Amino acid sequence: MLTNWLSYFAGFFFFILCIHGCRDRDSARKTPPETNRFTLVELAKGLDEPMELGFLPDGDILVIERKGAIKRYSQADRAISIVDTLPVFHGLEDGLLGMALDPAFERNRWIYLFYSPDGDNPIQQVSRFTLDGNPLALSDEKKLLEINVQREECCHSAGSLKFGPDGMLFIAVGDNTNPHNQGYYNSIDERPGREYWDAQRTAANTNDLRGKVLRIKPEDDGTYRIPEGNLFPEGTPKTRPEIYAMGCRNPYRIAVDPKTGWLLWGDVGQNTIDDPSRGPISYDEWHLAKEPGFFGWPYFAGPNAPYSDFDYATGINGPFYEAEKPINNSPNNTGLQELPPAKPALIWYSYDESTEFDHLGTGGKSPIAGPVYHRDRYPAAGAAAGRKFPAYYDGKWFIAEWMRDWINVITLNDNGELIHIEPFLPDETFYHPIDLQFGPDGALYVLDYGTNWFAKNVDSRLVRIEYEAGNRKPITSAGADVTAGAAPLTVHFSSEGTFDHDKNDRLTYAWDFGPDIPASSDPNPVVTFEEARVYTVTLQVTDSEGAAASQTLRIQVGNSPPELTLDFEGNRSFYWDNRELDYRLQVTDKEDGSLHSGIDPASVKFYRLYGKADVFAESGAATSAGLELILNSDCRSCHALNEVSVGPSYYSIAQRYTGDSTTVDRLAKTVISGGSGVWGERVMSAHPQLTLEEATEMVNYILSISKVKIEELPLQGKHVFNLHPPEKTEQENYTFKAAYTDKGNAPATPLTTERSWTFRPTQIGAITCDGHSQCDLNAQTRTVRFNRDKAYILFRDIDLTGIQSLTLGADTAQAEGKVEIRMGKPDGELLGQAVVDSDRQITLPLGNRPVIGDIYVIYRNEKVKSAEDEVLYLKWIRFNR
Incomplete structure (x- = not known):
């Protein structure tokens, strides 16, 4: 009898645990994680037009740059170095554009590159190289695929490479068409001599590889075969069997869901001005393809909104194209005339706020397709497991906007239909994110291209975004009062700004100053460097749970700054x-x-x-x-x-x-x-x-x-x-x-x-102040509104030598109270004061005080009860000799 009761309670207890465990897992999938559980770690900066990244088996990261460099970031050395430089043509938008590592890279060491070979032959090329140390084995190059292009006119090269879960290689190719046509609408200029302005010869041409996403199966001998399931069966007249998705303009970055095999991409759209007689306003798009198809360009945009068959010779609009039966009758078309039915985009947007989709923002447009996250692909244990993203993001698609500098997350249902879009780390700053990939540790790696186009930007970078599930690492801030000087050099180090999101954690500090210099556990140590050399100083901060974070400083001894x-x-x-x-x-x-x-x-x-x-x-x-x-x-x-x-x-x-x-x-x-x-x-x-x-x-x-x-x-x-x-x-x-x-x-x-x-001029605008408290600055009216007692504006490092008085230009129609001028701080030395009345100019005598310091203009009125009260509006301040 006792045994039965024990069995009953044991089963009941196990049942309760299961319920709670299921609820916890379900909650983790439904509840967004706190943003402060993500840490952005900057790995490398100052890259020269980075394009795509990839991961080696040991966790090191390969980065390609448009001008031909292939670089490797070493996780062990925390440094980036050049593997090799491929000679490329990098005019227009060409260059070294895409990279993918073979699924069996650990065994065969093969890497695939999409690039524009240097020289007079205008082609794009996908080649296989062997990467077994530095440099690349260039003599071992296997040319899989050549794509004929023109280099006389810009634009649209694309070039992204991705392997699917079945070993198929997807290749993104731009439409290689000049978009700068009349009205900047769809590129269908059929006039003689204007072939390069006609995307019907490329994107809508079933017999051309441009304006497509291709799908092939690389073979061990350096060739490729055509897999089943592409848009046109092998042997179909006037078609290329490599085509999987056609009707693309500039499919700049592609992704493949590693579980479903779905193809995803962002397509950069036209810069049209709204003219309903010719077609829709400019749309950029994100696409999801579960099967091959024609995706619209240059006949349709967004939700299959049609363009008209505009005649560039006469300037007359023809009929609108039909999505169910698009016809390519351009004289520049070498393929089939009747095309497959057009498929709409999953997401489309223009310059202004989208009414169909959330969180897309406004302004310029360039969509980037990132990865789909599957949590079970990443380590469940070990040091790297602590970085991987939480269950909430399982199955979600990460996208980015190159122009608008954000990353968003898309939730899809099992049929690939959009459920919703949400921002990812909206308070974080990105600098034109151009590639996103999950690493073997389950962290998200982001390549930032940097601010300026076609430039080696100081803000271009490779970053890792990692997640901390339980106890969070400290946020480390290391500083020094000097970082360079003659020997001996005494440096006051500081950990000010270091903190921990877990409020009960106790922090310990470990400063490492290099060989032969004693380490320090003082949060703010003082160290004298005797020898002339460059020192790498590291501050590691550890919390009471053992989680640690570090920051490095470079101290240069032996040369004093001028x-x-x-x-x-x-x-x-x-x-x-x-x-x-x-x-x-x-x-x-x-x-x-x-x-x-x-x-x-x-x-x-x-x-x-x-x-x-x-x-x-x-x-x-x-x-x-x-x-x-x-x-x-x-x-x-x-x-x-x-x-x-x-x-x-x-x-x-x-x-x-x-x-x-x-x-x-x-x-x-x-x-x-x-x-x-x-x-x-x-x-x-x-x-x-x-x-x-x-x-x-x-x-x-x-x-x-x-x-x-x-x-x-x-x-x-x-x-x-x-x-x-x-x-x-x-x-x-x-x-x-x-x-x-x-x-x-x-x-x-x-x-x-x-x-x-x-x-400065002796009369300066009040809103040009260097700081303010409890007042509103209005850039439109150029005024400062003081609406609280003790509200102030601040001007730093003002020299009062020869200054006898201050005059305030004010709007004082209903104002009361007084104005004080103080030195150094809000309750510092009183230099002058005056009562506020109906006079539009208030003068405060100072006397000649030859001092330099921070000047505070303070409004005093204890009668102010509400921020809506009519109080003092200040326009300018004049310093009088």
Whole structure:
């Protein structure tokens, strides 16, 4: 009897455990994880147009770059090095574009590359190489597939490579067609001599490999065979049996679900302006193909929205194409005329906010297909298991947006139908993510291309995003007061900013300064480095559960950085009309000497700028409505301040249109609608989400850059402040900049010091403050609204030499209270005060105090009860001699 009762309770207890276990697993799949459980680890920076990445069996990472370099990131050495460089043609959008490791790489060491061979023969090529150490065995190249292309006109090369779970190799090929046609609509220009503007000869041509995703089975002898299940059976007249998906424009990045075998890709769309008589507005797309098919281009876009059969010779619209029976009757078509029925995209979107799909954003467009995550493919135990993503993401598809700099996650049902889209780490900053792959450890690896097009960007990088399921690692912050100097060098290290998301964890610190220097467990140690060499200093922080994180610093001993000073008399913050500045630049370096002995004056750069010299420098101040709109838009994806990216520099735009009275309205409308042809054939994306007023603010700000005046100056002389206009509201800063790079002192490398000295006009806008508290800055009205007692704005490092009073330009229609001027901090020394009344200008006597410090303008009014109360609006501050 007792045995029966024990059996009953044991079974009941097991039943309860099962219920709770199932509930826990079900909850883990339904509940998004906290974003602070993800850590972004930067592995490498400064890559030169990275394209795709892949993983070696030992966990090392291969990265290819468009200009031909193949690089390897070593997990053990935490460093990236060049494996080899493939000679490629990298004009237009060509180059080394795709990479895939053979599924049996651990045995055969084979790697497949999609590249544009250097030379006069215009082809794209998929080749197999053997990677068994450095470098590649180039003599062992096996050419699987050649794709005939033209190199006379841009664009669309694609090039992504992916293996499916059955060993089939998918190859993405762009339509190799110039998109810069009339109206920037679908590329169907059939006029003689305009063949390269007709995508019907490529993407819609059943007998051409371009504008497709191909599917082949590589063979051991370096050839390939045609698998069953492609779009056209082998031997079908006027077709290529390699085709799996046709009707692609620029399928830039593809993925294959490793369980279902479904093909997924992002297709970069046209930059059309909305004209219903010709077809839909520009759509970019994400596709999912469970079977082969025709996916629309150049006849359909998005949800199979049709284009008209536009005649470029006559400018007349023909009938709209029919999705059920598309016909390719172009004279440039060498394939079948009747095409398979068109298949719509899974997701489509344009420049403005999508009404069909969530979380896609606005602005320019370039969709990137990332991987589908399957948790059971990754380690269940061991050190690497701690990085793998949680069960919540099991079966979900990761996508990215190259122009909009985000990563999203797509949930699909078992039939491949869209359930919903959600942001992934929306507060994280990405820099044009161009490839995403899950590594063998189950962490997500991201290649950031970087800000500017066709450039080696300092913000290009390889990062790992890892997940911490239980106890989280500490967030480590290591700093030093100096990182370079002569021997002996004393350095004060700091761990300030280090913290742990698990609040009850106790942290221990371990500083490693290299051989022969004692380690330290002090959070903020002080160390003297006696020998001249480069030291690698590592701070490792460990929590009470044993989880650790580290950060490395580089300390260079043996070479002191140069010192630059500008000697002059008088106020160091402001200029007055025709003020004369007798100056002398001093440059000294402990190893190089000075300008009088050892330093060549010609090696020192010294120049003066007047105007918005650092127009896109990050600042906490709301400098202007136009700048704020630019910084919050996608403008920087295509434009830089003084460098050509895919679009012209802001300086070039400002210089071209200075003095044209019709410019502002015309350019503002172009910003909204999009445009082309002025700066070559590149298209500027439309921005329909902007109002005309907002676009006007942006244009006005860009055009103001033309007022910047730059002049190189002698290292000693006299400068007269006379470039500014008489109207105080129009005056800008004068900035003097100096730079010197020393000669180094082996093993220490050369060091550069740059310094600047800025002189402001005596009347400055209130919203140009360096900090504020409990007040609102309005870039549109250029005012600061003080709506709390003790609210303030702050101006840093103000020289009051020769300043007798301050005048505040205010809107005080219903204001009360008083204004205080304090030095150093909000409750610091009181320099002056005045009662607020109906006067629009409030003057506060200061007396001549030759001091330099932070100036606080503080509003005092204990009667303020609500943030909605009418209080003080401040427009400007004038410093009076």
